[in-house]
Amino acid sequence: MTAPKIYTTEAIVLKHANFGEADRMLTLYTPNMGKLRAVVRGARRSKSKLGGHVEPVTHCSLVLARGRNLDTVTQSQTIESFLSIRNDLWLTARALYLIELADAFTPEHAENYPVYKLLLDALHGLAKVRREEAASWMQHLMLLRYFELQLLGHVGYQPQLRDCINCRSPIQPVENFFSPSGGGILCPKCAHTEPVVRPISVNALKVMRLLQRGDYATASRLRLVPELSRELERTIQGYVRYLLEREIKATGFLDRLRREGM
Amino acid sequence: MISGFGSAAEPVSRLIEEFHKLPGIGPKSAARLTYHLLRMPENQARSLAEAIVAVKERIVLCSLCQNLTDTDPCAICGSTERDRTMICVVEEPLDILALERTGGYNGLYHVLHGVISPIEGIGPDELKIGELLARLRDGSVAEVILATNPSLEGEATGMYLQRLISPFGLRVTCLARGLPVGGDLEYADEVTLARALEGRRAL
Ligand SMILES: [Zn+2]
Numbered sequence A: 001m002t003a004p005k006i007y008t009t010e011a012i013v014l015k016h017a018n019f020g021e022a023d024r025m026l027t028l029y030t031p032n033m034g035k036l037r038a039v040v041r042g043a044r045r046s047k048s049k050l051g052g053h054v055e056p057v058t059h060c061s062l063v064l065a066r067g068r069n070l071d072t073v074t075q076s077q078t079i080e081s082f083l084s085i086r087n088d089l090w091l092t093a094r095a096l097y098l099i100e101l102a103d104a105f106t107p108e109h110a111e112n113y114p115v116y117k118l119l120l121d122a123l124h125g126l127a128k129v130r131r132e133e134a135a136s137w138m139q140h141l142m143l144l145r146y147f148e149l150q151l152l153g154h155v156g157y158q159p160q161l162r163d164c165i166n167c168r169s170p171i172q173p174v175e176n177f178f179s180p181s182g183g184g185i186l187c188p189k190c191a192h193t194e195p196v197v198r199p200i201s202v203n204a205l206k207v208m209r210l211l212q213r214g215d216y217a218t219a220s221r222l223r224l225v226p227e228l229s230r231e232l233e234r235t236i237q238g239y240v241r242y243l244l245e246r247e248i249k250a251t252g253f254l255d256r257l258r259r260e261g262m
Numbered sequence B: 001m002i003s004g005f006g007s008a009a010e011p012v013s014r015l016i017e018e019f020h021k022l023p024g025i026g027p028k029s030a031a032r033l034t035y036h037l038l039r040m041p042e043n044q045a046r047s048l049a050e051a052i053v054a055v056k057e058r059i060v061l062c063s064l065c066q067n068l069t070d071t072d073p074c075a076i077c078g079s080t081e082r083d084r085t086m087i088c089v090v091e092e093p094l095d096i097l098a099l100e101r102t103g104g105y106n107g108l109y110h111v112l113h114g115v116i117s118p119i120e121g122i123g124p125d126e127l128k129i130g131e132l133l134a135r136l137r138d139g140s141v142a143e144v145i146l147a148t149n150p151s152l153e154g155e156a157t158g159m160y161l162q163r164l165i166s167p168f169g170l171r172v173t174c175l176a177r178g179l180p181v182g183g184d185l186e187y188a189d190e191v192t193l194a195r196a197l198e199g200r201r202a203l
């Protein structure tokens, strides 16, 4: 039996790269086939009917033709173009951050529906952010943290936040320590057992547990002071950097926007 | 048969390999081009080789607009006929060719040499943005037209530039819609591009 030559799938476009004379290579995230790459012939020509539907950060429905090496997109239809994200520099940068993370933590051709669903929900969440409303703006930071922790869980790197990763005793409501290399929390007595640890406050740990449980509804109603928000960001991103053994490139641009007060 | 000459095959395969590195040239086209060159009169082949060396040796970036040029400043920046109060910002040198073909624009240009792409790690420092800001400082420019591609990265770059430029108090416009999303300026037809220039709107 050979696989059918033509198939249909929904997809989130993660990224695109110029390919050949006027083609584009897409990296897609699909509900049933995980991450895959496909070519859009002639996508860069303005007359291309396919081009606009397959921009990064687009949720679309595609018809693909299986090729010997690479599959080709033959039809495309936009389901959601997330215009409110695209019209805002910050939201665009953040959407690209989510996409870079999803891309970095997933191999090609490995189905992972929860990752697909998480990414799609997170993009819809970002699209609802109202920049003028401070509450909405803070809430979307929580959305990023929720995304990071949930993604880590779905790809097998869920940090251990209940018991000490060394002595296994339940974590007490005092200042504890997070160890990226150990993948979880160390109690004050065990903090010396890992080479690199960072202190973590009681509140930060509470929020991380809420987010890890998937309780976004509760977590998103919390009002975080900026210091706590920064602590969460640094702790989780430190762990992500350790796992990937590199910087997440999109954070460079986000830091820059923050520095330049944009 | 060329391959029968033994040692002659090495330069041949080397040339095929070099062609293959070019954008849009597959292994078959690379071989076809190579064998075409082999049949070419020697003076023609030499002239092609010299042209390739000349672009590498003589082409520099214009110190004003950053376009590729063999004179500095380039012909456009050096022209007295052009409207020096307008700068049209584009991603690549080829975009200037496309806009010049429309005949509908008589201002100056600025080439960014790329686009902000956070995922690829390409930030503002990798582009010719500082050079653009430097050109705006003396106050002779009244309007900046952002003509980055209507793609996610092009639009993000446009939004970023718009915020950087706004303190200068200039008129900042972008090309009108009508350019299909996802297409490259380089490939837009003249009519669409001319219309997009005419219908540009303030940001
Ligand atoms: Zn312990």
Ligand SMILES: [Zn+2]
Pocket (backbone or CB within 6 Å): B062, B063, B064, B065, B066, B067, B073, B074, B075, B076, B077, B078
């Ligand atoms: Zn110039």
